[in-house]
């Protein structure tokens with residue numbers, strides 16, 4: 001059996017990290033695509049040369065020709081520009097929308113059977129536009145946000161409780177922006193919900209509220225520190241977790257920006273919800289019942305995403 005083929009569209013900070021992780025984990029052969037001549041080729045060669053020491057079997061190729069992604073099983077899209085300090089994810093809309101058009105067409109023409117994971121921001125609007133431009137089935141095009149936001153939440157909680165990150169589960173829904181909805185009630189330490197841990201005196205409500213806010217601001221915190229770009233290690237790791245779930249038919253339950261058509265009372269839009277990822281792509285959306293206060297936060301997040309999608313339609317009338 002031949003190895004799966006993983007195409008990475010965008011060979012910048014996240015793209016290079018994705019390629020390295022995919023090779024180390026032997027998820028398949030990797031093609032790095034970018035418009036910047038030399039960057040994908042250089043990164044592919046550099047990572048391939050780490051193979052003898054690491055001991056992985058994976059072929060790496062860098063290219064500026066979409067024909068090289070032909071037959072890819074997975075495409076992970078990071079093409080576009082990242083944030084600089086002072087910019088919101090939404091400030092990237094106009095530039096990255098044009099990028100999604102060319103990437104969507106490239107995938108449609110060369111890898112129409114792939115499972116496509118979008119990382120480019122503003123995420124919920126870009127994954128919607130990418131799906132529109134590519135014309136692929138909705139269950140095969142998904143956005144990476146919830147896994148990263150939940151991982152940030154889990155990290156902060158594990159530090160607060162001084163327990164292994166492995167024993168902390170967390171749930172973050174809604175759009176990938178300031179309005180994201182960390183679901184405290186469904187977040188646990190080894191099954192003990194966070195509100196119970198507050199009652200048990202493991203932490204205070206104030207500290208928990210501060211962690212929730214830090215999670216919402218997680219991306220901006222890194223942008224502020226790096227100054228020249230945005231986070232890339234954790235975003236890449238999160239997308240690899242999703243790609244692995246698809247390639248190995250793991251049926252993982254992961255929060256992703258998925259196409260809701262009836263679920264959560266939404267008609268035809270992408271937003272962060274719990275999903276099951278397996279060989280069928282997004283095999284199911286887990287339509288949990290939200291409490292009143294959660295629903296209010298989710299609704300405002302949905303409204304923010306709708307605003308971005310409307311802005312896309314304003315910029316590119318072919319999307320309207």
Ligand code: APR
Pocket residue numbers: 009010011012013014015033034035036039078079080081082083092096099102103119120121122229230231232235
């Ligand atoms: N087609 C292919 N690649 C493109 C295109 C295009 N039309 N336009 C830009 N690129 C490439 C750039 O040449 C660059 O190598 O996309 C890459 C982006 O890499 P970085 O600038 O390093 O950005 P990165 O940190 O990887 O983030 C990429 O993910 O999290 C989001 O907000 C982030 O939107 C940003 C994206």
